[in-house]
Structure formats: structure tokens, C-alpha cells
Amino acid sequence: MIQIEQISKKYKTAENYSVSNLDLFIAENEIFGLLGPNGAGKTTLISLLCSLIKPTSGSFSIDGLTYQKNKNQLKQLIGIVPQEYALYPTLTAFENLSYFGSMYGLKGKSLETKINSALEHLGLLAFANKNIETFSGGMKRRINLIASILHEPKVLFLDEPTVGVDVQSKNVIIEFLQDLNKKGTTIIYTSHHLNEAESFCTKVAIIDHGKLIIEGKPHELISNYKEAHNLEDVFLSLTGKGLRDHA
């Protein structure tokens, strides 16, 4: 489904490559976790796959389509949930979602039904007509998620969808994503929550310094490491315990 070949990215102002000669295949219907320490290159890789930035070299295809040849088809095929909220604070939840739906050519009663059903599913129907500026972080994350799935993408990219949300919101988000996956959506997500990734992901890749370190099913990775009891143990033995601060 997603075939990545020798992809590299070096930002103009950066000294080093943020993603370096990375090869990866992500199969259809996977819940695929991109894991790695701060600055590993996770957001850069997701941004490349969503064509928000251009690779320095290398290539990738999604469902056999490339941005060079099939830009519009790919736009319909994928959904993107960015790390930052991409919402209009002074519009209501419903108005925001109507706007995002219309960007994908959706309108009228069918758009309204989709919005209301997703709002209900994510526990937000009662807040449909309230302005986004009154919403908590967890509520905004859920609206951000709805905005990205109204056009029913086959592949959904999420950059840390559960960061900064309480356990209740996190559980609702994870259940919603599992439900989407059961209906056939391939999910690629980044996270620092290794417990969450261990139970949620069908496969994970650990990246560090822009390179792929290891990939596999969480339980296989854990059983391959003698001393590891969980994914965090695997992660620490591969990426070390040192801090990754840099400016």
C-alpha cells in the first residue's frame, strides 16, 4: 500500500538530514506506529508522505499513486491529522467541520449526516453549535480528527493525536480509530506513548536520527529482546537513555 524507497530530507537551514535513505513498506489495513525520540524524524516522514514537504531524494507511492502523477487522487485518498490544531476559533464546531468537508467536495444533507454521526461517536454532538475557542484541548483534538475523516480517506496519517489529552479523550480517540481501521482505513500514526502503541498498533517502526532502526509487530519485537518486558524496554535498548536536547 505505502512503498517508501530511499527517502531523504534535509531542510535548507539544517546541518544534518532529518530523514536519511529510509526504506519502508506499510501494508493495507495496518495500524502502523512511527516511534522515535524527540527529533528522530517522525513528523518529517509523515509530512513527506502527506506531501506537505518535498523529499531531497528518494520516492514513495501510496496505493500505486505518486504526487508527481496523481496529486488530486492522492488528496482524496489520504486524511491528515496534524499536531497543531487547524481550526477556526471563532467558528462553531459544526461550521468548522462544514468548511473542511466542503474542501473535499462534500455538501448538503450527506455532509451534515456525516458530521453529526462523527460528533456523536466522539461525544461532541451537544457542543456542535459552540465556538471552538471555548473547547478544551481534548475536544479540539477530536474535532481535528473529524475534520480529517469526513471524506472517508483510505489512509489516515496522524501526528501525535493523543498528546496533551486526558485518559477519557484518549480512549475515545483510540476506539474511534480502531473502528475506522475495522472498516478498512489504514492508519499511520506517531506517538511517544509506548504503552498505547504496544496495544494499539499492528506494527511499529522505531526511527532515530532519521534512520529506520527496526520494524515489526510489537509482541515480536518484545520477544526478540531477551531483557525486554514491553515496547518501552525495546525502545530504550535501541535508542539509549541519553537526552536528545538540541537547539
Ligand SMILES: Nc1ncnc2c1ncn2[C@@H]1O[C@H](COP(=O)(O)OP(=O)(O)OP(=O)(O)O)[C@@H](O)[C@H]1O
Ligand atoms: N522546518 C525545519 N527546518 C530545519 N530543521 C527542521 C525543521 N523541521 C524539523 N527539523 C529538524 O529535523 C529533525 C527531525 O525533526 P522532526 O520534527 O521530524 O522529529 P520528530 O521525531 O517528529 O520529533 P518530536 O518527537 O520532537 O516531534 C530535528 O533535528 C529537527 O530539529
